[in-house]
Amino acid sequence: MSKTPQWIGVDVSQQTLDVYIRPLGKAIQIPNSPTQIAQLVESWQNERIERVVVEATGKLERELVIQLQEAEFPVSVINPRQGRDFAKATGRLAKTDAIDAQTLAYYGEALKPPVLASSSAETRQLQELTSRRRQLIEMQTAEKNRCRRARGKALVDIEAHLDYLRGRLEQLNAEIEELTQNCAEWSSKVELLKTMPGIGQAIATTLVSDLPELGQLSAKKIARLVGVAPLNFDSGKYKGQRRIQGGRAPVRAILYMGAVVAMRHNPAIKVFYERLVKKGKPKKLALTACLRKLLVMLNAMVRDHRPWQYSESPAARP
Known part of the structure; x- marks a missing residue:
């Protein structure tokens, strides 16, 4: 037993977990299996x-994070780019699993990254279902693109697969809706979000599952979290072009689709987009700005428990 404050870095791979405990200097390696993680x-x-600091590694860290949270240990999941940039900044150019674990432990002690909020079994189930829906939609899009170039038996096979994917998506959407309806908090939030023109069932449930911080952070913080806040790239007299980077890509992707719809059917977003284009802003930049505005408005709606309302007065808008 040790009462010394400990910072732990875990490098995750498909087969193993490399663990480093700082400042004890203890390094171990175990199989990446539920039994070994429990021990x-x-x-x-x-x-x-x-x-305990780990990198997001395509869900390979999932079992470790769940067991640590169930044991009430503070866990931080960071972007691999952050860990690598920190390693370079501290002069660690070599890269092995053991070195990465040491770097993550040092990162945790030096920067104290935010602790990942604990999630219930129901929340994890909703996240898995919405993630699976994204995968099916990606497959559907790929098959539709192939359908344009296919002929003969290949075309017949693709059309049959598309029919199957449509059926699976319908079933999956029904399961997601049933799950959200069983939770009063989720159900009320979904219905609140859907009052915004451009936000349908799929976008609302994705926001509930993948962005639980919605309504709990300021406009700037929620924009940075999702990755739609413009970042400065200036040095001396040089003024670089602002750009977005990082954040939660799945949330940003589905909000992009919401912004495209909102540009046509949401008067607040439509007026905002047209004003930016008239000022000479590139259409892609204007659409990104609409995405950010849409997120900020949704954040205010959830924060205030207020359905969407449009006012001609800019001061009265969310």
Whole structure:
């Protein structure tokens, strides 16, 4: 047993977990399996763990994060780019799994990244279903593109697969809707979000599952979290072009579709887009600005528990 504050970095791969404990300097490697993870977490029960830092690695870290949260350990999941940039900044140019674990432990102690909010089994189930829906939509889009160039038996096979995907999407949407209806908080938030023109069932449920911080952060913070806040690239007299970077790509992607619809059917977004284009802004930039405005308005609606309303007065808009 040690009462020394400990910062733990875990490098995750498909087969193994490389663990480094700072400042004890202890490094271990275990198989990436539920049983081995449970034993590892159990061995930390009487330790003073300040933070466990892991990188997002395509859901390979999922079992570790769930077991750590269930044991009430503070967990931070960071973008791999952040870990690599930190390694370079500290002079660690070599890269191995063991070195990456050390870097993550050092990152946790030096920067104290935000702790990942705990999620219930129902929340994780909703996230898995919405993630699966995205995968099916991507497959559907790919098959539709192939359909334009296919002929003969290949075309027949693609059309049959498209019919199957449409059926699976209908079933999956029904499962997602049933799950959200069983939770009063989720159901009310979904119905509130859908009052905004351009926001349908799919976008609303994705926001509920993948952006639980909606309504809890300021406009600037929620924009940075999703990755739609323009970042400065200036140095001395040089003024670089503002651009967006990072954030939650799945949320940003589905909000993009919402912004495209809102440009036609949401008067607030439509007026905003047309004003930017008239000022000479590129259409892509104007659409990105609409996406950010849409997110900020949705954030205000959830924060205030207020359905969408449009006013001609800019001061009265969300």
